[in-house]
Amino acid sequence: MNRKRRNVVFAVCFIVAGMTIATTLALKAFRENLLYFYSPSQVQAGKAPQSRPFRIGGLVEEKSVVRNPDNLTVQFVLTDTMQTVTVVYDGILPDLFREGKGVVANGKLRSDGVFEAFEVLAKHDENYMPPEVADALAAANKPITVNSVVKPE
Amino acid sequence: MLRHINQFASPKNFYALSCKLVHYFGGACLLLFVAGVFGGLLFSPPDYQQGESVRIIYVHVPSAWMSLFVYIVMAGAGTIGLIWRIKIMDVIARSSAPLGASFTFLALATGSLWGKPMWGAWWVWDARLTSELILLFLYLGYIALQSAIEDPRMAARAGAILALIGIINIPIIHFSVEWWSTLHQGPTVSKLDAPSIHIDMLIPLLLMALAYMCYFISAVLMRARCDLLALERNSAWVGELIGERSR
Amino acid sequence: MLPEIQEFFHMGGYAFYVWSSYGLCFIVLVLNIIIPLCREKVIIRSIAIQVHRKQQK
Amino acid sequence: MKSNLLDVFMTILKRDLSLGLSRSSEIANPLIFFFIVVMIFPFALGPESNLLQRIMPGVIWIAVLLSATLSLDMMFRSDFEDGSLELMLLSRYPMTLLIMAKITAHWLLTGAPLILASIFLGVLLNLPVESLLYLFITMMLGTPVLSMVGSAVMALTVGLRGGGVLLALLILPLYIPVLIFSIAAIDNAILGLPITGEIYILGALLVLAITLAPFATSTSLRIRFG
Amino acid sequence: MKSNLLDVFMTILKRDLSLGLSRSSEIANPLIFFFIVVMIFPFALGPESNLLQRIMPGVIWIAVLLSATLSLDMMFRSDFEDGSLELMLLSRYPMTLLIMAKITAHWLLTGAPLILASIFLGVLLNLPVESLLYLFITMMLGTPVLSMVGSAVMALTVGLRGGGVLLALLILPLYIPVLIFSIAAIDNAILGLPITGEIYILGALLVLAITLAPFATSTSLRIRFG
């Protein structure tokens, strides 16, 4: 019995130690950024890849959207409230594409610092409410709670 | 104590009980579904951004929740069956798997159908979506393992181990939106502070969630009943039961 | 009345997405009820045959 | 007692190594399978060198994954079939110890050669030096995880009909995280981005596997016999 | 005698089909393996949709190849292990006939479902219609060749240790011509180029396989027992 108990204790210690190390490592990893997309600040800081496609996410700056009347080309500015990046895109925008709302664009950085997107995805927030309520809130000048896209570094 | 539970959980008693429960939960499920679907499609308002497409929330979110919940049930029941050797638990774990796979499939499908108009893409490889897809594979693997092992007791115990290995995936799915920057939105309802969803939308959503839950309970009991009959086909009580019925 | 119904089915332009979501859910959920019902019938029949055989013996 | 444990670990390790070496096909075959899978891609995709350069690290990792999966079979099957596993279960040493020895042997026989082969192929295919370096690092962290997760799942499926493919089905979803983070690390490394996050995660996976795999395996084996 | 031959062909065919169906995992597993291999690529290569569109027909064909190879195992191994093959060799019918029945059963159990699955995945992945059409045609011509070449090689390796991977090793080089011409056909079709040449070659390979495989297989089997 004694030996058996010792074995069990040993096994439990082993597992607990292992789990602890694993979680520490995992937590450390989450402190680094495992990115699904880059923010404009990171792009401006030169942390984004130059030669190959990547994703960039941020808010569409108010009144920055310029549509070319001849074709579908659009140009707009992405911001994370600290830095901005200009994006050009040729295609149909998703329904949730609004000024002041979050988007994720997939494409390449041109040498002139403009981001050429081949896909634009709308990132929406976690707020759900009827239009009237939203209007009322807007009228009361209350900001609709923080948009999760913006995570300034 | 254990003996008491065991007796209560004897296949015969369980069979009788489950017949009743299926009726109750089935009825409740039907009512809730009707209320939820009407509430969701007719009475709830459109969203200020997403318009009418927000109505997909009433099927997507419950499916997604259930896909996680059923996995926990499956792994939990399997573990209890593994440790205390309660046959009923094994049967419940085994019958949960196809349902869980269905819910996962629904979450993926309705999510895609929602993502196309809202995000502009059917599918992206972000953490939430990827881990949910892995969940589907886990369910399928569990089902395949069950069908590959002949001996039901051994199959149940092997399945429990597999389910336990895979349970690491559940917190990953749930917290992925906070750990990584995903395209998928963050928590709306399951936030600890006030949910950021209007009450008119929240009510049908919760109704649907309840309906799914009742549906799961009655469906899993129905499957479990089949499995029990097949497992215990040679035992006395099944013989009596069928004998009475065929007469 | 009619335009209202039409509008309802139109779903603000999202008809395809909304209705196929609900449709898929309906199909899958109903299938998950029907399959075990059929299986139960088959099993009960086979057990009945077995019981019958035993009684004859 | 202590030295005894080490002894038996070494005996099993030696036994599995000499078994593996005596049927040399067991080492050679996964390797050759690996080469073939990697080489098939240029055939299938045409010789566009840009495209190939872009996808090759990924393809190499996938090929490693597939051939590691296939080679898992040798870890338990023959022992199961000829009754050696029963002997081990009835031995006087804890099963977990024997399993650790078997996992180590398996990694030495398949993981290590696959790493060398990947580097070799990488050089042949003109991959940039960073790719190679991080291919090596991620594989050093990743392939032991494959052997360990593999042993746990293998123990569940050993002796089942159609086991090979069932195994692949069960195991690939568990491998996918390793794959994703490894490839993300390589890609980032090529671009000069930080990769500490990915490396931490791979490390966490490795530690997790080391802690859990022996126990999961021995439990599964007991179940398969129960 | 004629009808007798047909009888025994049908018996063996039925036997193998019901064996395959009774262990339903044997059909399902290669399929799922196939799905997973195809799905792994987007994980490994990232979500660039252009790139994926470009390589997906090739990847699908490779996945078909790999899972067909893995499923070959079921054609002879169990028959070898339990002595059924000896029984067949000692039967009063020509071995080639029995082998044709076995090959047919194998194709029905694996080739046919894989074709359907490829088409399904192709639709899921948004492949253009021509790709799909020619994927289908090349697979109809190609997968029977896989089953037949596979049976011949399988017969040589059956019962050898590490057989699964050895088999893959022997067989993949033989499959590569099928792969190359099929993919060339698909690529050309997408570009609007004529593809009759490739189709003829695939046809020729099929006829060649039909003529030679049964004899090669039965000879190899006799050698393995000799």
Added chain:
Amino acid sequence: MYENTSAVLEAVRLKCVRGERLIFENVGFQLCSGEVLQIDGPNGSGKTSLLRILCGLAVAEEGEVNWKGRSINDDLAEYVREVNYIGHNNGIKSELTPLENLVVARSLMSSNREFSLMEALAQMNLSDIADIPVRKLSSGQCRRVALSRLLISQARLWILDEPFTTLDDNGRHLVQDLIATHARKGGNAVIVTHESLNLPEVILNKLTL
């Protein structure tokens, strides 16, 4: 039908080499119609190897096997129709039931229609488990399924490698009766076993390797 004096099965100066080792040489015997040959010998003396040569699965290093006066290699296909070999391996599929196994076996061999398959199984005491997959049977039950092939075969020459392993007493008697009946009808059998056979009214030859 055949003269009793001329040998039906004849082995002439057989020599067997496995790997590099000589297993046996100069082995020969003659069997006339209705005779049974029992082969015995210490472990590793080459009994199984000899049987495989006799039924054409392996080729002898030297010497030859004659069937009705002609070398079996002249027309192997013709010869194997007259042979029923049951080796160490049972040759049954573990996924199929005993009944299904017999259906396949019958379609492969020259069967006699004297017995229905169920009758054959019943005679081997297997009727209760005729519908259970073989994988769920015990070792002795599997052996019985394999041996029930003897009942439905029309082959004239039975070649049996340790048929009694894992059989219980009842099974041993059954199989010995089968062999005796077969021999009395003019058939032949070559049997490897370490036990003493009890075959009334049958000429039993012995060969010790």
Added chain:
Amino acid sequence: MYENTSAVLEAVRLKCVRGERLIFENVGFQLCSGEVLQIDGPNGSGKTSLLRILCGLAVAEEGEVNWKGRSINDDLAEYVREVNYIGHNNGIKSELTPLENLVVARSLMSSNREFSLMEALAQMNLSDIADIPVRKLSSGQCRRVALSRLLISQARLWILDEPFTTLDDNGRHLVQDLIATHARKGGNAVIVTHESLNLPEVILNKLTL
């Protein structure tokens, strides 16, 4: 060392269910130090299943097995040290030589140092082939390799499933002698066989399933 009157191994009302079928129930026996139990019964009566329960590889549906008065499941790890099980399968690797196989086997079990491994092989008449891979041996030779584990083990309880299959007469005598010697030294053995055992000076109990 142990009193002869108290049971060393005791099985109490064992019940075994495989799949859905009841194989046996209410099976029990007691073995005192130095006694041997022979288990017999028709094919499929559950002998192998019983042995696997006795050595802890399988769990009985009901009932329990006691070793020296305590249930074996209390400390399975302790119990299995005292058990030497040789089943239908030989548990030897076909790529290794008999000698290498024994080396591995010895490192896994509580071995006695009375014999060197070569001596053990010699006693089983295997010294000529000690260095040939097992794959090239005949079925009886393989069985002998497995059985030579008995010689080097210190286990007190031997559990043997049809140990005599494919052994020649010499082999049978050898193994019976081994068992008798083991029992006379106070050890126990549980043996499934259809043959009658000849163990001089040993108390032989019989159990028929």
